[in-house]
Amino acid sequence: MRVLVTGGAGYIGSVVTAALLEGGHEVTVLDDLSTGHEDAVPAGARFVRASLHDSAPVLADVRPEAVLHFAAKSLVAQSQEAPELYWENNVGGSLALLEAMRAVDCRRIVFSSTAATYGEPDQVPIPEDAPTRPTNTYGASKLAVDAMLTSYAVAHSFAAVSLRYFNVGGAAYGVGERHATETHLIPIALQVAAGSREALTVFGTDYPTPDGTCIRDYVHVTDLAAAHLLALPAPAPGEHRIYNLGSGTGFSVQEMVDAVREVTGHELPVVVGDRRPGDPARLVASSARIRDELGWAPEHTDLREIVTDAWAFAQSRRD
Missing domain, CATH: 3.40.50.720 (NAD(P)-binding Rossmann-like Domain)
Incomplete structure (x- = not known):
């Protein structure tokens, strides 16, 4: 086609x-x-x-x-x-x-x-x-x-x-995420791990979630x-x-921080900031309709795999 x-x-x-x-x-x-x-x-x-x-x-x-x-x-x-x-x-x-x-x-x-x-x-x-x-x-x-x-x-x-x-998140076919103005959690966290940012700001740790940080879909x-x-x-x-x-479950900001620390071996300094206005505690999409009608379901659901692929791409850009 x-x-x-x-x-x-x-x-x-x-x-x-x-x-x-x-x-x-x-x-x-x-x-x-x-x-x-x-x-x-x-x-x-x-x-x-x-x-x-x-x-x-x-x-x-x-x-x-x-x-x-x-x-x-x-x-x-x-x-x-x-x-x-x-x-x-x-x-x-x-x-x-x-x-x-x-x-x-x-x-x-x-x-x-x-x-x-x-x-x-x-x-x-x-x-x-x-x-x-x-x-x-x-x-x-x-x-x-x-x-x-x-x-x-x-x-x-x-x-x-x-x-x-x-x-x-992640990378494939040698292509990954890179923006002139970066606003996404994974690449920002990886920039901290790579030494191009001093720390990661976590906006709020008092949400009604298991670890107090926002849960988002990846x-x-x-x-x-x-x-x-x-x-x-x-x-x-x-x-x-x-x-x-969507994943159907989502990952918290703290889970993302832990995954980046594990994958990169970097301590990843974190600064706790105030909640951002309008940030819901949990945003996760249901994929039931596309699963039932087209047979789609995410296969790469391990957070560490997503971070590992993104980190490999980020490191390739530094070579």
């Missing part, structure tokens, strides 16, 4: 691109490199540097049979400070992409959504029918694209899947890629499916 991957120079997009190539697909990557890295695009994929707003000529040339859509701005704090960037890129760019797809009669899409669409949940693990009440512009922009996909499925016979997940990037490949052929024209991807 001819597949276009938007955001394929980023962490998740590049791993999914490698998995697609391994599966025998013909892949073109579209990325503006605002946060991605050209050297992360796997050999064998064609790379085109362009924005979502300029995607029409690319699709007219490639004429893909399907699109996997990862390109987005994703910093929660920035989305609150400069919401216009998120409406312009995540929503406006996605609209331009869907119209470019419609122009070349490409109507199959898998969208990288987010569990941030749910906001602070009433129940955990979070099912797909939970109320969507995003607490930041990033989550709101992703929810808007989900709504867009539903309407395009109904009006224009798109076959669409939205995959919602929280945190991704999925290995290999399992995430597998879910995207399973989702690609799943929907029928006129159908928009929404699936959550």
Whole structure:
């Protein structure tokens, strides 16, 4: 299948691109490199540097049979400070992409959504029918694209899947997580272990959890890629499916600290900070629907495996 991957120079997009190539697909990557890295695009994929707003000529040339859509701005704090960037890129760019797809009669899409669409949940693990009440512009922009996909499925016979997940970790195909502005727990902890940060700040140790720290969901990037490949052929024209991807149990911040200490052999200094406003004690997604309908379940569920793979990638970047 001819597949276009938007955001394929980023962490998740590049791993999914490698998995697609391994599966025998013909892949073109579209990325503006605002946060991605050209050297992360796997050999064998064609790379085109362009924005979502300029995607029409690319699709007219490639004429893909399907699109996997990862390109987005994703910093929660920035989305609150400069919401216009998120409406312009995540929503406006996605609209331009869907119209470019419609122009070349490409109507199959898998969208990288987010569990941030749910906001602070009433129940955990979070099912797909939970109320969507995003607490930041990033989550709101992703929810808007989900709504867009539903309407395009109904009006224009798109076959669409939205995959919602929280945190991704690990590395695969020689690709791992690296951001100019790092906000994620695993890479920050590994930077402390590598000596490029002095300490890790843990925001709150008095939550109603077994060890007092927040519990969050983590999925290995290999399992995430597998879910995207399973989702690609799943929907029928006129159908928009929404699936959550998660571990079902989650890991606490303290468990993550312990795993990083064990894997790296570094003492990992920790500074305890105040709770961050709006941080729920536990955020975990239920994956029951995608398990029942597509047979997906995470295989790499050991936290130390996730950290080990991420650490190996981080160390390879230092060589």
